[in-house]
Amino acid sequence: MKEKKYQGIQKAFVCFLFLLVLSACQAQNDTSETRTALLKTTNPSAVTTENKAEEEQLVAKIKQKVLSMKEIYDVAVIKGEKEILVAYKVRHLQRFHMKKIEKNLQEKLEKAYPDENFSVSSDYKIFLEAVRLQEKSEHGKVTRDEMEEQLGKIFKLSKEKT
Amino acid sequence: MLIGNQSWLFQNKPVIISTGVTGGPFEREGRLADDFDVLHEDLWMGEDSYEKAHRLLIEEAIQVALEKGSIQKNQIQFMILGDLINQITPSSFAARTIGIPYFGIFGACSTSMEGLALAAFILDKGGANNIVTGAASHNATAERQFRYPTEYGGQKPPTAQWTVTGAGFAIVSKQNNSNQNEPKVTTATIGKVVDMGLSDPFNMGGAMAPAAVDTIAAHFKDTGRDPSYYDLIVTGDLGKIGRATALDLFHQQGLNIMEDKFQDCGLMIYKEDQPIQAGASGPASSATVIYGHLIKQLKQGKYKKILCVATGALLSPMTVQQKESIPCIAHAVSIEI
Amino acid sequence: MAKKKKTAEQKEYAKIEQKHELKRPVLRNCIVAFLVGGTICMIGQAVTYFYIYFFNFTEQTASNPTVATMIFFSMLLTGFGIYDHLGQFSGAGSAVPVTGFGNSVISAAIEHRTEGFVLGVGANMFKLAGTVILFGVFSAFVVALIKTILVQWVGI
Numbered sequence: 001m002k003e004k005k006y007q008g009i010q011k012a013f014v015c016f017l018f019l020l021v022l023s024a025c026q027a028q029n030d031t032s033e034t035r036t037a038l039l040k041t042t043n044p045s046a047v048t049t050e051n052k053a054e055e056e057q058l059v060a061k062i063k064q065k066v067l068s069m070k071e072i073y074d075v076a077v078i079k080g081e082k083e084i085l086v087a088y089k090v091r092h093l094q095r096f097h098m099k100k101i102e103k104n105l106q107e108k109l110e111k112a113y114p115d116e117n118f119s120v121s122s123d124y125k126i127f128l129e130a131v132r133l134q135e136k137s138e139h140g141k142v143t144r145d146e147m148e149e150q151l152g153k154i155f156k157l158s159k160e161k162t
Numbered sequence: 163m164l165i166g167n168q169s170w171l172f173q174n175k176p177v178i179i180s181t182g183v184t185g186g187p188f189e190r191e192g193r194l195a196d197d198f199d200v201l202h203e204d205l206w207m208g209e210d211s212y213e214k215a216h217r218l219l220i221e222e223a224i225q226v227a228l229e230k231g232s233i234q235k236n237q238i239q240f241m242i243l244g245d246l247i248n249q250i251t252p253s254s255f256a257a258r259t260i261g262i263p264y265f266g267i268f269g270a271c272s273t274s275m276e277g278l279a280l281a282a283f284i285l286d287k288g289g290a291n292n293i294v295t296g297a298a299s300h301n302a303t304a305e306r307q308f309r310y311p312t313e314y315g316g317q318k319p320p321t322a323q324w325t326v327t328g329a330g331f332a333i334v335s336k337q338n339n340s341n342q343n344e345p346k347v348t349t350a351t352i353g354k355v356v357d358m359g360l361s362d363p364f365n366m367g368g369a370m371a372p373a374a375v376d377t378i379a380a381h382f383k384d385t386g387r388d389p390s391y392y393d394l395i396v397t398g399d400l401g402k403i404g405r406a407t408a409l410d411l412f413h414q415q416g417l418n419i420m421e422d423k424f425q426d427c428g429l430m431i432y433k434e435d436q437p438i439q440a441g442a443s444g445p446a447s448s449a450t451v452i453y454g455h456l457i458k459q460l461k462q463g464k465y466k467k468i469l470c471v472a473t474g475a476l477l478s479p480m481t482v483q484q485k486e487s488i489p490c491i492a493h494a495v496s497i498e499i
Numbered sequence: 500m501a502k503k504k505k506t507a508e509q510k511e512y513a514k515i516e517q518k519h520e521l522k523r524p525v526l527r528n529c530i531v532a533f534l535v536g537g538t539i540c541m542i543g544q545a546v547t548y549f550y551i552y553f554f555n556f557t558e559q560t561a562s563n564p565t566v567a568t569m570i571f572f573s574m575l576l577t578g579f580g581i582y583d584h585l586g587q588f589s590g591a592g593s594a595v596p597v598t599g600f601g602n603s604v605i606s607a608a609i610e611h612r613t614e615g616f617v618l619g620v621g622a623n624m625f626k627l628a629g630t631v632i633l634f635g636v637f638s639a640f641v642v643a644l645i646k647t648i649l650v651q652w653v654g655i
Contacts, residue, residue, distance in 0.1 A: 125557035160560055211613035310606070312609075313578075313582065315593050315602045315606070317590035358509050359513065368520060372512055410519070
């Protein structure tokens, strides 16, 4: 009986190892920055799809504006052609007020920049994807069209419910 | 012969000529592993259901008893046995295989002594020459019927008890004077149902203690014996709580029973470090310990006179859910050498 | 089904019995349940992050595959006979997370395998978890009803 139990644990362990191997195969070529994006403050610089100075100034300003909210400690801003993605992380103990913070932020941004469309999200996944895209664009690996396409995918993802 | 209100004195002194005791994996690691005749390595015992394994335990125990007593099946007139499962099917199915005329009895965990008392009575009155009697239980079948599935991860309170997997059987025979060194059944006291209003199915020992005390007190009253008459008074499955409570009750009633002479099968069968909470339970608890361990010790001369009291909680899963309290019973049989 | 009044004798006995009854170690149980339950939830969180990193799941959508994975783990542990020991050790710690729910379904399924697939496994699989589902759905219905009434009529 005892040996049987022991075998059981061994089998479970093997299954666990198998899962580990499976997950290792999935590893992407992320930089260390992105890999820890969910755990640490990443502070990615704001980017736009257009390479214009005024646009860049605008997104930098938006970033400062978002960070001025004391509940938010990390934000990624990406400006697309029509919409601006604002993905942010909320301080842990403020996560209870998530809904309120999102509403406040949306209002604040729309008030300050009535001409722009904002899509705000506190979702880690959106933040992660934003950081990935920002890194790519920083290293100049993507063209403008590719970036727009990626951004479109992120918007779509952020609207998924279940 | 009836003595007092509820006791029998067996003047012809039927003898226990042989016993057969089987057990499962948990008993294998227990304290009394050496006293079992057959020990299985897993709960399935090579069968495809626990109920079949349960039946196998009974068949094997009877087979071993027959072999050890070097007696043939056709020399045995009756078999009296029971277990815990719904319509005592494991016993009846085993009786189908063995093919001896059969009394099926249900006394929950008191079945072993109920069977022995009845067997002794029939033999005493000349109703048979040899009778095989005993009881069995299987941990997984009892768990499934009375509690939760075996693999369910519920936490059992420290008052819960562990159902013994095993079967204990004895062949009882009319007195033959050839061998004096054989345990004889001398008296029996049939208990009445006692209900002290406890309704926690995870605390059977506490519920059964008053029944045991009632029967033991009645036994001394009927037989006119004193507790000091016995070397050992052993209960079936009171567990830690039931035993301590019973001692308290004896004290209250003025029965002078020494603590070291009052043992419990449920506390003898397993080691301290086995996860059994308050002790063992089940019909096999008393059957295996008495027929396996104690009969051996009687033959070795460690004890001369013992009083075996098997206690039973007469509940069903349905009565528990309907919030009924637990009625309990105890039967006492004295075995002397 | 009303509980019968206890007689004086029964009350007296209950007092004696209480003295010897082993108490549940509540504090120890709470601490162990907290630690084990927390560990299980931490593993769950790790699985969630796993799905967020490597698959296209957001925080909201990742909870579905996470629950499925945790139940899969508890299925393995139940089948190998480990989860019941864990349950005895940690009590609510392993019963409250979704793994406990999985365990209650799977253990019942294993238990009644001998009675066949339809009347055994099929009929008994949810005998423990069924109440959770029923009253879970019912209480969700009640809460939704209250919310709807408040929003529609009171206008909060």
